[in-house]
Amino acid sequence: MLLQFRKSTRGVVATIIFGLVGLATVIFLIPQSGISQLGGATAIAEVSGRKITPAQLRREMELTLRAQRNQGQNISQEEAIAAGLHERLLQSMITRNAVYAYAEKVGISASDTQVADFIRRIPGVLNPVTGSFDEAAYAQFLNTMRYTRPEFEDDVRGDLSSQLLMSSLVSGVRAPSSFGAVAFVYETESRVVSIAEAPASAAGAVPPPTEAQLQQFWEENQERLRIPEFRALTLVYARASDFVPRVNVPEERIREEFEQRRAALTQPERRTYVRISAQSQQQANEAAARISRGETPEAVATSMNLQVTRGANQPRTEVADPRVAEAVFSQPRGVARAVQGQLSPWAVIRVDAITPAVEPNYAAQREELRTSIATDEAADLLNTAIGSFEEARAGGAPIVEAARTAGLTVVSIPATNAEGHDPADRPIAALEGQQDLLETAFQTPENEASDFAPAGDADVLIAVDRITPASVRPLADVRDQLREAWIGRERGNRMRELGAQFVTAVQGGQSFAQAARARGFQIRVTSQALNRQAAGQIPSRGLAAQIFNGAQGAVVTDLRIDGEAILVAQVERINRQDPAAAPQVIEQARAQFEEGLTSSLGEAAQNEIVARAHARRNERLLQQTFPSAENAASGEAPPSQ
Numbered sequence: 001m002l003l004q005f006r007k008s009t010r011g012v013v014a015t016i017i018f019g020l021v022g023l024a025t026v027i028f029l030i031p032q033s034g035i036s037q038l039g040g041a042t043a044i045a046e047v048s049g050r051k052i053t054p055a056q057l058r059r060e061m062e063l064t065l066r067a068q069r070n071q072g073q074n075i076s077q078e079e080a081i082a083a084g085l086h087e088r089l090l091q092s093m094i095t096r097n098a099v100y101a102y103a104e105k106v107g108i109s110a111s112d113t114q115v116a117d118f119i120r121r122i123p124g125v126l127n128p129v130t131g132s133f134d135e136a137a138y139a140q141f142l143n144t145m146r147y148t149r150p151e152f153e154d155d156v157r158g159d160l161s162s163q164l165l166m167s168s169l170v171s172g173v174r175a176p177s178s179f180g181a182v183a184f185v186y187e188t189e190s191r192v193v194s195i196a197e198a199p200a201s202a203a204g205a206v207p208p209p210t211e212a213q214l215q216q217f218w219e220e221n222q223e224r225l226r227i228p229e230f231r232a233l234t235l236v237y238a239r240a241s242d243f244v245p246r247v248n249v250p251e252e253r254i255r256e257e258f259e260q261r262r263a264a265l266t267q268p269e270r271r272t273y274v275r276i277s278a279q280s281q282q283q284a285n286e287a288a289a290r291i292s293r294g295e296t297p298e299a300v301a302t303s304m305n306l307q308v309t310r311g312a313n314q315p316r317t318e319v320a321d322p323r324v325a326e327a328v329f330s331q332p333r334g335v336a337r338a339v340q341g342q343l344s345p346w347a348v349i350r351v352d353a354i355t356p357a358v359e360p361n362y363a364a365q366r367e368e369l370r371t372s373i374a375t376d377e378a379a380d381l382l383n384t385a386i387g388s389f390e391e392a393r394a395g396g397a398p399i400v401e402a403a404r405t406a407g408l409t410v411v412s413i414p415a416t417n418a419e420g421h422d423p424a425d426r427p428i429a430a431l432e433g434q435q436d437l438l439e440t441a442f443q444t445p446e447n448e449a450s451d452f453a454p455a456g457d458a459d460v461l462i463a464v465d466r467i468t469p470a471s472v473r474p475l476a477d478v479r480d481q482l483r484e485a486w487i488g489r490e491r492g493n494r495m496r497e498l499g500a501q502f503v504t505a506v507q508g509g510q511s512f513a514q515a516a517r518a519r520g521f522q523i524r525v526t527s528q529a530l531n532r533q534a535a536g537q538i539p540s541r542g543l544a545a546q547i548f549n550g551a552q553g554a555v556v557t558d559l560r561i562d563g564e565a566i567l568v569a570q571v572e573r574i575n576r577q578d579p580a581a582a583p584q585v586i587e588q589a590r591a592q593f594e595e596g597l598t599s600s601l602g603e604a605a606q607n608e609i610v611a612r613a614h615a616r617r618n619e620r621l622l623q624q625t626f627p628s629a630e631n632a633a634s635g636e637a638p639p640s641q
Helices: 003-009 012-020 054-070 077-082 085-105 112-119 135-145 149-170 177-188 211-220 240-246 251-265 281-292 297-304 322-328 362-394 399-406 435-441 475-507 512-518 543-549 583-613 619-625 629-633
Strands: 045-047 050-052 190-199 230-238 270-278 307-315 336-340 346-355 409-416 453-455 458-468 522-531 555-559 565-575
Touching (some): 050 085, 054 085, 077 085, 085 619, 149 583, 177 583, 190 512, 190 543, 211 475, 230 399, 251 362, 270 297, 270 322, 281 346, 322 336, 322 346, 362 399, 399 409, 435 458, 475 512, 512 522, 512 565, 522 565
Antiparallel strands (some): 045 050, 190 522, 230 409, 230 458, 270 307, 336 346, 453 458, 555 565
């Protein structure tokens, strides 16, 4: 029952551990709404006093991509960034930290014993011979996962505590046993109906409204005719990337940076291989010989009751056993060989593919390095520019003049409403996705300016130049639209009256067919059994619900969804199945409802915890840590490593 919550609260650490042995992949369920900006430069995000650093997020990205490669999905970091994986990883970390902090706050925490028990069940920390916990294997596992021991154990404790919290919140949820029967009857019920239809013309032509009727209609609909408040804004952008082109970086400085980064820029040799674990040299030799004769590793492993695993495009550092790593990266492709492991008894290794190492190329990396250096120096230029801007304003210079003198970007917006749309209701590009900025703009008095505040990759100052108060559109401006709306309303009323007359006639003793002929209706459906799904296809907003809410013999009516016809239906018979005839189906329905209810409650609780945590994010540092191809092209690059 708690599967969904365990998935949503499971930390990346635990998930990747399982992913490494083929049991799970990373799951992200929590939306990003309600997270503000973080101005500091040391953390990408902070939630409930817990900081998330660039190094931690880079580790999450590395581990996630590694787990995906082990499952046969060879995705590059660039592709992952383009798909927004770094955003989802960060949000998952924010969620985990928020839930963990809340669990601590209410006194729920996994014990040392629970943490130890969990770690001792991780396959990668077990001695392959004895099957018991092995300190050397644990140390190797932590090294492979890029974790220190305290970091890893704290993450495990956090994940376990979060699971305990979510389990406690929904532990008492159980759907009543009677619900299954109710759900079964609901799903299987059908109703035999006849349906008639008449076009709008059957209700007669509607004359245009008089001036008095139009005036009254305008007065009744003033709320719908209201023009919202509009504001004319001046936006001043303080953005480091704008200053990158102004930085002159000497060639010697770029070469120096290249040499410092040479090791990090080198792409190591990668190999794809198959490994069969064996308990003895004899087993390993036999398996290697059979593979060399043409048998598949899977067939050999199955027949000998051995385990086979594959490594997909891995560098040497990702092969945990040093002796196995030596074998993988020393033998030629296609050769099966037995090797004695350091962390396991014996293994058979066959290399299937080799991706050569790629040495860094100065010419290829030059522009990226120049941009990275320039980005760092551009931050200093930006601080100087902001100082010049503030000094000019203090001296009495208008905002636009002060901004342009300082070299800051200015964007003028003639009119926007609180949703970021212009008077023609078109979204304004500069304001898309900038709800915090819009809120600031509509809280700032006329002829005043806000302070600089983070907005995407920039800090933005907002000056309110003019406020146009909300008003009602004059009748003269909307006369034609109102006339058509009035006629449409009257046509609908007449059609409903025609449908009501049909209903009254049948209730008074006329047959369905007689009432239809007398009022210009055509019978479209005759004595047809419809379940709820089929009834939902009737082109009307409310007729299906009325059919299934009415008693046997009920006559109901509603407009067709396009408003061009009136529909009338009669419920001739109700068919219900006996729930006692399908006990298994009933229990399944009850369990599904219970799972859905539990999932909804858990997700709602989790969302509320995250919202109350008021997480803060440093979007600029996030973009610098994981620059997209677009950002790189515009001059943004990661900081020097």
